[in-house]
Amino acid sequence: xxxxxxxxxxxxxxxxxxxxxxxxxxxxxxxxxxxxxxxxxxxxxxxxxxxxxxxxxxxxxxxxxxxxxxxxxxxxxxxxxxxxxxxxxxxxxxxxxxxxxxxxxxxxxxxxxxxxxxxxxxxxxxxxxxxxxxxxxxxxxxxxxxxxxxxxxxxxxxxxxxxxxxxxxxxxxxxxxxxxxxxxxxxxxxxxxxxxxxxxxxxxxxxxxxxxxxxxxxxxxxxxxxxxxxxxxxxxxxxxxxxxxxx
Ligand code: ADE
Numbered sequence: 001x002x003x004x005x006x007x008x009x010x011x012x013x014x015x016x017x018x019x020x021x022x023x024x025x026x027x028x029x030x031x032x033x034x035x036x037x038x039x040x041x042x043x044x045x046x047x048x049x050x051x052x053x054x055x056x057x058x059x060x061x062x063x064x065x066x067x068x069x070x071x072x073x074x075x076x077x078x079x080x081x082x083x084x085x086x087x088x089x090x091x092x093x094x095x096x097x098x099x100x101x102x103x104x105x106x107x108x109x110x111x112x113x114x115x116x117x118x119x120x121x122x123x124x125x126x127x128x129x130x131x132x133x134x135x136x137x138x139x140x141x142x143x144x145x146x147x148x149x150x151x152x153x154x155x156x157x158x159x160x161x162x163x164x165x166x167x168x169x170x171x172x173x174x175x176x177x178x179x180x181x182x183x184x185x186x187x188x189x190x191x192x193x194x195x196x197x198x199x200x201x202x203x204x205x206x207x208x209x210x211x212x213x214x215x216x217x218x219x220x221x222x223x224x225x226x227x228x229x230x231x232x233x234x235x236x237x238x239x240x241x242x243x244x245x246x247x
Pocket of ligand 1: 092093094118136137138139140141142143144145146149
């Protein structure tokens, strides 16, 4: 999977991309992240990427010319319209649809995506109307720019790509992938400061362990994120367990 990132802060990307799992995924050719500096596509002496808003008011707005030129020269003109594999051009903005595991799964199906990191107070609306094909927010809070959201999205998508996580089932049990929060994990030692690992996990009875994990996931979701339970796919046995717990 190829990620093209368009930003005025390219230097923030390498430290994260060069660490651990993403570094290994890049070395193995499972993902490739190309970071493009929008400033390289300016033609004035000061390499201007922003300007004051028409109509007045505070803040600065990202200018359209360098953004169009950067994206069009990297992707090829109107390449996001090409078939059979269009390249979505995604603007990171608090005004976008909210990112979650379903959106990560949806985007993981593309061979290539472009991520445009908004900065300043916003981007010239013509970028939105005529260049961008999707807008994503990583949550209902405002950051100083789209760089962290872009890294977050690259991370969430990359770990869904087969081979990126060492364990082939790695992403299957995750919190959110099955619509529930994940069950608790334990490792050695079996007792630490008098706190013991639940007996069932030491029992070697895989059926029992699986059931316990499912129930813990259900309980945790009921306690912390009851909103998720409404959408989760539950068996009759799950429902019976939750009814019993409520009593
Ligand atoms: N840029 C600033 N805040 C953001 C957010 N919450 N999501 C995506 N991009 C942003």
